[in-house]
Amino acid sequence: MGRLALFLLTACLSVTAMAADAIKSERKETFGDVTVHYNTFNSTYLLPDVAKAAQLTRSKDQGVINISVIKAGTPMAADVSGTVKDLTSQSYTLNFKQVTEQGAIYYIAQYPVPQQEIRTFNIKVQTGDKINTINFNQELFPGQ
Structure with missing residues (x-):
């Protein structure tokens, strides 16, 4: 699973480099001594074995959101929930899964990108x- 954490971090950074117009370089919010890093990308950026290990669907019409919570430089557990809303105001609940690996805690969820x-x-x-x-807005694109 250490490979999964490394890949998700790498995916977030490489997606940023590949789609600079669509994704800001570093997305984070600081709340006192807690920093929340977040990023979203199309699930086709995941390698098939990584998607399988994370129990994610790899599809051109599925997005992934990745959240990590850091306090004093150390990953911390949190309760993460959320929604994503399209332009017609249809809301989708994000069902986050916690991924805990050596030295890392991530929260990942999928949502449709039709x-x-x-x-x-x-x-x-x-x-x-x-x-x-x-709260943030993101322009999303179905994958190839």
Whole structure:
């Protein structure tokens, strides 16, 4: 599973490099001493064995959102939930799975990407008794 964490991090960074117009270089929000890193990309960027290990569907019409929570330079567990809304205001619940590996904790979820459009993400990250919210828009493209 260490390979999965490394790949997800690499995928986030390489997707950023390959689609600079569609994805900002570093996406993070800081809430006091907690930093939440987030990124979203098309699931076709995942290698088949990595997608299988993460129990993700690799498809041109499936996106992946990846969240990590860091406190004092150390990954921390959190309760992560959220929704993604399309231009018609149809909302999809993001069902996050926690992936814990050597020195890393990630939260990943999938959502449909049937066509090119801008989506609105609403992510809630609960650490202890604090609930922090991240809202962002992302232009998404179905994969090849």
